[in-house]
Amino acid sequence: MASPIMASTSSIFGGKMESGLISRFSPSISAHRCRKQALNRVLAVMAPAQPHRSPATTGSVKHAMTMTEKILARASERPQLAPGENVWVNVDVLMTHDVCGPGTIGIFKREFGQNAKVWDREKVVIIPDHYIFTSDERANRNVDILRDFCMEQNIKYYYDIKDLGNFRANPDYKGVCHIALAQEGHCRPSEVLLGTDSHTCNAGAFGQFATGIGNTDAGFVMGTGKILLKVPPTMRFILDGEMPNYLLAKDLILQIIGEITVSGATYKSMEFVGSTVESLNMEERMTLCNMVVEAGGKNGVIPVDKTTLKYLEDKTTLTFEPVYSDDCARFIQEYKFDVSKLEPLVAKPHSPDNRALARECKDVKIDRVYIGSCTGGKTEDFLAAAKVFLASGKKVKVPTFLVPATQKVWMDIYGLPVPGSGGKTCSQIFEEAGCEIPASPSCAACLGGPRDTYARMNERQVCVSTTNRNFPGRMGHKEGQVYLASPFTAAASALTGYVTDPREFLL
Amino acid sequence: MSMAAAAVAMAAAPAAAAKATNTFLFSQKTHSPLTPNLRFATRASFPKYPYFSRSAPDPLLLSTAPRSTTTPSSPSPTTYHGPCYVLGDNIDTDQIIPAEHLTLVPSKPDEYRKLGSFALSGLPSTAYPVPFIPPGSDATHFPVVIAGANFGCGSSREHAPVALGASGVRAVVAEYYARIFFRNSVATGEIYPLESEETGIWKECTTGDIVTVDLAESRLINHTTGKVYRLKPIGDAGPVIEAGGIFAYARKTGMIASASTA
Numbered sequence: 001m002a003s004p005i006m007a008s009t010s011s012i013f014g015g016k017m018e019s020g021l022i023s024r025f026s027p028s029i030s031a032h033r034c035r036k037q038a039l040n041r042v043l044a045v046m047a048p049a050q051p052h053r054s055p056a057t058t059g060s061v062k063h064a065m066t067m068t069e070k071i072l073a074r075a076s077e078r079p080q081l082a083p084g085e086n087v088w089v090n091v092d093v094l095m096t097h098d099v100c101g102p103g104t105i106g107i108f109k110r111e112f113g114q115n116a117k118v119w120d121r122e123k124v125v126i127i128p129d130h131y132i133f134t135s136d137e138r139a140n141r142n143v144d145i146l147r148d149f150c151m152e153q154n155i156k157y158y159y160d161i162k163d164l165g166n167f168r169a170n171p172d173y174k175g176v177c178h179i180a181l182a183q184e185g186h187c188r189p190s191e192v193l194l195g196t197d198s199h200t201c202n203a204g205a206f207g208q209f210a211t212g213i214g215n216t217d218a219g220f221v222m223g224t225g226k227i228l229l230k231v232p233p234t235m236r237f238i239l240d241g242e243m244p245n246y247l248l249a250k251d252l253i254l255q256i257i258g259e260i261t262v263s264g265a266t267y268k269s270m271e272f273v274g275s276t277v278e279s280l281n282m283e284e285r286m287t288l289c290n291m292v293v294e295a296g297g298k299n300g301v302i303p304v305d306k307t308t309l310k311y312l313e314d315k316t317t318l319t320f321e322p323v324y325s326d327d328c329a330r331f332i333q334e335y336k337f338d339v340s341k342l343e344p345l346v347a348k349p350h351s352p353d354n355r356a357l358a359r360e361c362k363d364v365k366i367d368r369v370y371i372g373s374c375t376g377g378k379t380e381d382f383l384a385a386a387k388v389f390l391a392s393g394k395k396v397k398v399p400t401f402l403v404p405a406t407q408k409v410w411m412d413i414y415g416l417p418v419p420g421s422g423g424k425t426c427s428q429i430f431e432e433a434g435c436e437i438p439a440s441p442s443c444a445a446c447l448g449g450p451r452d453t454y455a456r457m458n459e460r461q462v463c464v465s466t467t468n469r470n471f472p473g474r475m476g477h478k479e480g481q482v483y484l485a486s487p488f489t490a491a492a493s494a495l496t497g498y499v500t501d502p503r504e505f506l507l
Numbered sequence: 508m509s510m511a512a513a514a515v516a517m518a519a520a521p522a523a524a525a526k527a528t529n530t531f532l533f534s535q536k537t538h539s540p541l542t543p544n545l546r547f548a549t550r551a552s553f554p555k556y557p558y559f560s561r562s563a564p565d566p567l568l569l570s571t572a573p574r575s576t577t578t579p580s581s582p583s584p585t586t587y588h589g590p591c592y593v594l595g596d597n598i599d600t601d602q603i604i605p606a607e608h609l610t611l612v613p614s615k616p617d618e619y620r621k622l623g624s625f626a627l628s629g630l631p632s633t634a635y636p637v638p639f640i641p642p643g644s645d646a647t648h649f650p651v652v653i654a655g656a657n658f659g660c661g662s663s664r665e666h667a668p669v670a671l672g673a674s675g676v677r678a679v680v681a682e683y684y685a686r687i688f689f690r691n692s693v694a695t696g697e698i699y700p701l702e703s704e705e706t707g708i709w710k711e712c713t714t715g716d717i718v719t720v721d722l723a724e725s726r727l728i729n730h731t732t733g734k735v736y737r738l739k740p741i742g743d744a745g746p747v748i749e750a751g752g753i754f755a756y757a758r759k760t761g762m763i764a765s766a767s768t769a
């Protein structure tokens with residue numbers, strides 16, 4: 001089989017390989033040959049007919065694939081893929097930021113040459129977002145390194161920031177990379193998106209394959225536009241039932257991670273389907289896929305539907321073709337949840353799978369609340385928090401830090417009217433509740449960062465946070481106690497000074 | 508060794524060598540891909556260890572320059588010998604290298620060394636009283652780390668295996684790894700991410716036990732307790748790590764030209 005990968009392989013490496021090496025290089029050829037031999041054994045002419053066995057169970061039904069398998073098949077130019085196969089995949093978008101970008105660039109230049117060019121200046125998206133509003137010199141230098149590289153390479157999508165004193169003075173600056181990717185139209189169905197950040201899986205909400213990689217892999221992709229991936233088996237999560245008005249997607253994913261543990265989805269794809277999922281808006285779907293990595297998952301996917309298409313309408317002109325899991329596709333595990341029976345949750349220190357009912361933690365006194373990050377700092381997250389503050393009408397009892405994920409989210413906080421408030425914006429509601437002023441958009445304290453990072457936990461405190469991890473030291477102080485929660489639960493907790501079930505205010 | 512085989516290993520669970528055995532290609536755990544995983548990882552736990560009362564080991568000459576430009580310090584590239592540092596389950600990347608140090612760029616040699624000096628500095632000291640790096644030093648005395656389940660979970664930061672390698676760790680023996688950490692370890696060639704056949708060996712080892720990791724025989728020998736543990740063969744990921752990572756391997760095997768300096 002003359003694989004198209006062979007031809008492109010020699011162009012990656014400058015055609016300096018001998019032909020003998022090329023045939024050994026492409027693992028898909030030998031894998032395909034092995035599979036063909038295996039199939040030949042099953043389909044031998046003299047094998048007796050077995051009429052009672054439906055084709056789906058023999059595994060010899062062609063094209064019965066899950067969403068993830070189909071996306072990777074398309075990206076590797078193969079008609080058929082099965083979990084476990086290692087394939088070279090064409091990358092559609094490579095994203096990097098200020099923490100891993102400089103290292104990636106260093107590797108790229110070291111390996112491909114100081115004057116090498118990235119494989120496609122329109123497919124490398126560079127988004128400074130992690131350590132931005134800090135006086136740390138190295139952090140600032142890292143943003144400069146990104147800028148120099150983008151200018152040298154003429155990178156089309158670089159969301160630069162120069163004036164650290166006023167984020168609004170930087171028209172290109174966006175904020176948290178995963179939300180910026182979505183808002184700027186870089187997330188598209190059926191594509192392969194890689195990022196030097198574990199929460200790249202966030203983009204799976206758009207029905208694409210999105211996962212995190214390290215600097216070395218990213219350096220390789222930067223030069224070649226390809227990566228070697230193992231096709232993961234898919235775990236299916238069927239979420240049905242009407243979403244109660246006190247639950248958010250964060251509660252759903254905490255439920256799931258608590259169920260399967262922090263390694264329950266290691267090397268696997270997590271597919272989210274069901275009537276509840278269909279009822280979620282795009283930002284809620286992102287929250288679901290965002291924390292796939294917290295279960296060890298390789299990627300998360302949600303099928304494309306009207307909601308996805310509506311969101312994408314005004315964001316991209318590129319064409320795409322959604323793919324869907326076949327009816328007889330094989331899933332390694334299936335979990336069903338009746339969402340109407342679920343309750344608000346938290347993940348107690350120090351693990352995202354340390355699941356507990358929020359109402360059972362009502363005696364936990366807290367010192368602060370943090371609402372922000374790619375997981376819990378989107379427009380919908382702030383609208384949700386505002387809803388709770390509005391319902392209460394009281395002031396918060398602990399410092400409540402608000403960090404919008406992107407400039408657009410910040411503008412929504414100040415501009416969008418909150419339903420049922422008589423025209424008030426989130427910002428007004430937050431001010432009346434006594435929250436801190438919404439901060440400059442960035443990752444901020446989700447992962448601690450330099451000492452002067454906004455809302456970093458520098459003392460041994462207890463925090464309820466809408467972020468994604470609560471391992472020791474995650475938000476700064478090694479003995480800090482972080483309770484992961486939904487924006488509803490975080491706002492409710494701020495109002496009482498204890499971990500609080502939002503039904504205290506929402507029913 | 509063909510690039511195809513190495514690439515297979517790099518992208519896969521560490522037991523990719525089991526092309527012969529066929530059971531491991533699918534997942535890292537020793538069960539059929541089609542049966543549900545009934546074994547749940549234990550929750551993150553912080554075991555108490557006795558204070559390290561043995562006399563300090565002789566400092567090992569551990570290199571601190573980026574791996575691809577140095578030669579291994581041990582006489583035989585397939586064994587690593589020395590005291591081990593023992594960790595529990597779910598050691599995440601924030602404990603391996605706290606986020607405040609991520610401003611260090613691993614591809615810059617002086618910052619690479621600094622990263623090494625912060626390796627495992629995120630561990631809570633109540634649970635891990637023995638410092639991994641002696642105060643005032645930037646290298647560790649422990650060439651081998653023994654850990655439980657899901658080592659390296661959390662972030663995709665490549666700084667994690669880099670910090671361990673830069674500090675002087677040569678091999679980690681864990682029950683299994685989070686996928687990005689495993690992938691990064693192989694791609695950078697910084698450490699050997701080995702898996703033990705049995706679970707819970709970390710409970711039988713104590714920080715400071717003198718151990719030997721024998722890559723060729725796929726064994727971990729704890730000389731202090733006298734126990735020997737079988738490891739899953741590192742397989743095709745081995746030559747990639749030995750060469751110094753995926754790029755070095757590709758150059759060494761003639762798959763790509765040397766980086767041009769034009």
